[in-house]
Amino acid sequence: MPGICSGELITAIAMTEPAIGSDLASMATSAIRDGDHYVVNGAKTFITNGINADLVIVAVKTDPSERHKGMSLLVIERGTEGFERGRNLNKVGLHSQDTAELFFNDCRVPVTNLLGTEGMGFIHLVENLAQERLSIAAGAVAAARQALRWTLEYTHERTAFGQPIAAFQNSRFVLAEMATEIEIAEVFLDRCVEALCAVELTVEEAAMAKWWCTELQKRVVDHCVQLHGGYGFMLEYPIARAYCDVRIQTIYGGTTEIMKEIIGRSLRPES
Template sequence: MLSELLVKRNIYESQNHELIGLMIDDFLKREILPFHAEWEKNGKVSREIWEQTGTQGLLCIDVPEKYGGVGFDFSFSALFIEKLANFGITGPGFSLHSDIIANYIVKYGTEAQKNSYLPAMSQGTKIGAIAMTEPDCGSDLSNIKTTAVDKGSYYLVNGQKIFITNGLLCDFAIVAVKTPNASQKDSITLLLMDATAEGFQKGTTFKKLGMHAQDTCTLFFDNVKVPKEQVLFEEGKGFQLMMNELSRERLTIAIASAGMAKGAIEETIKYTTIRKAFKKPIAGFQNTQFKLAECATQLQIHQAFIDQCIALEIRGELSAESAAIAKCSASEMSTNIIDECLQLFGGYGYMWEYPIARRFADNRVAKIYGGTNEIMKILIAKKLLEGHI
């Protein structure tokens, strides 16, 4: 079995990890897997599943207890991310909400902001989104066009953001805006914007290649008044904050990529040992055995580096370059593994009712979001050549 082949992982070695892992397995099988296909048809998950997940203590796992979180370290968040991906669950945008948005507020928010948002986020009664990407601005975040004009006690925000995960269900968003009164170098500010604000509008859910159950839409801002108290950290510091937190986001993508690959291998082992061709199981052919061996080898190698990055993140030592390596390489690895696994399913692998087909579609975005892999290579190369060119 795959689990017996892979080296025991020190990152999940405690009894708490084992117990919580079993609880997660049970929760996902009972409350999410039976409904995921319906959510795919609807283009979004239910709000109820957010509250149920909060009740289980699986949202904002590493947020301090005094703000409503569980107070565990990031390894428990990583375990949940991995489990979701292993089961092929891509609908609920839990990780973005818990591990990215909540972390911004924990690290940079005022006490009033923390007390206003974090307890409700932990309970799943207030869903968060982060709005950076614009129609004409993808990876080049310094070129955003959404503006926030200073009106004394508030900002007047105009613009739009595209491809926003949790966009349709969100109760608030961290929105990156240009504040013209700041210097050109430090002109980006992050605002906590409530979805109930007048002029805050949500578009329809995109019809995507994959991740059909994850609500993704455009957000529009038409003269939205945002009080100055909703600035995250300081005016003009938004770009710096985004650069600081992208490493964590890229690590979560790497973790999910490894989980998706592991699930694909497990599904393929099961299928190839049952499915027969030329009067024997497909797994009995040397080509199948070689392909599965190659996939397992790549997974093991990548898992070891990802675990090292998780340990670095817990200690606050994860570099932008290491996160870029993990994200770029793991997403490439998972794409290749899922493609190889789908091939072993033959024609059935192309049928949507087979989980391997959905993994193939859902996983493809891993090489795009969180910064494209081309951007990751630029970051890595820049560090390699630092001081030489």
Template sequence: MRRNLFEADHESFREAVRAFFDREVVPHLADWEAAGIVARELFTTAGKAGFLGMAIPEELGGGGVDDFRFNMVIGEEATRAGAAAAGLGITLHNDVALPYFLRYCSEEQQRRWLPGIASGELITAIAMTEPGIGSDLASMSTTAIRDGEHYLVNGAKTFITNGINADLVITAVKTDPAQRHAGMSLLVIERGMPGFERGRNLDKLGQHAQDTAELSFTDVRVPVANLLGEEGQGFRQLVANLPQERVSIALSAVASAAVALEHTLTYVKERRAFGQPIGSFQNSRFVLAEIATEVDIAQTYVDRCVAELNAGELSAEDAAKAKWWCTELQGRVVDRCLQLHGGYGYMNEYPIAKAYADARITRIYGGTTEIMKEVVGRSLGL
């Protein structure tokens, strides 16, 4: 089905992004996957190309265009290139972390941080999850106790995307440990602050080129000037930004499903069994017909979500619907496509094998499928 979301500027941008991934990312993928981390130069190179901080004002080094369709193009093209894991750091930087800096920074904070975010010299991350609490953010134990013009931060975070590379970590803390949601605040903790340590780069099932880290804070003195917004507003700030994060995950999930379908169509047309292409068997045709239909339907819904996000009208429940449905679809599609590859699908040299491993986490991060259904269910008055 023809998409009508994009305009000429977006398609020109797509051509540039596609060339960037083919030139600057794909040749290094094997090395980055083996290392478990992309080179920091990926961010500065992306910054020079204009692919970071598109929504940052021009006078602060950004593109000056607040249009999530450009972000969408980057997410789709990273997946098309087979570099979704390597590109995840960029999409987290643009889609997840940047809105906090744009919406909640003071003018002084924006001048201090936004130029580096746009250039890629300051890599960002967001630290919410803690060992043992999963989705229950209100139970976090990381504290930030006021001490004059500083906060004294103690605690730990885990599963932090960009955790090794990050220079600026938006950290959810309890400034009032006696409170649950009302006690949460957001602090920007910077590389090099004494007491801020990075643990191991976690060994994951998939997405091997993406650094995912444990972080620890021991009496880290963070200036009050690094508080985002006001004390006690952290949970509201997180909730306000989650719809964009979830749509970002959903669009990448649909792109992954579409790429898996493309690879599989090529494979079943070439691979022969019993004297004919395996794609000519009725089962193959039916499976691929179902996949093609579901991918088109999901793409239409995600495109509508992006249009509503741009208009400032996307609801939390509609973003949750997109996130859980599209990531579950991704898992189903990649699994069924791998099955059509037979034994070759289990070999890492085939893109479908990596897609299978990379897909599993998307039903967990950004809010599990179960939490997404809870969001939707509550919106129904249940």
């Protein structure tokens, strides 16, 4: 823990597998108890920090006959025999962040590396999922705000037909819509942060924030690229790089569809 807090150790959490994403309970990576060790076999993919991580928290099935109740978390350290890293995946965006495949072949992990309680891995994971989703929402709104800043600068400097692009009514309407939606998102996000600090944030509220704010980011960045014209398609402009980065936002941390499913399941008629 001291090394993690000081930044000396890089960590990763490995949940997603080649055949499963949102359906964690169907994971195939197993960890079978053998004396004082677990023997881990399986593969993970799309793992953030997978190449550089010193410690990887791996979601495994300690009881393959169970679904959610069979999941546990193991801390697997760099250099552990049977633990191999695959390629650094070539992503559309987020190029500064390594994302890797991980492989476990008869990887022996000490029982003392069990994180939390055996069979409670799924519960341990979902306990902090609301906070994770809220953090993604916060990043999305911040990115949308920055995209708007870049675009305001560009549209006031760039001229067409003898006047700044921002002077055209269509441009003003689009800019006004983006500014309004970002402001609304920030207000809701602030309310969610207050709820989180008060330990009152619900899973449904976090899901609302995650899907709405990330979809907003996609809309805003797309509009901003349009307002940049051809220059918006050039990677030397930050808005073009933002366009590459934004697409994953509605996928990782829980897809928009899963977020809506979480919210929809909770809705009942008012009594």
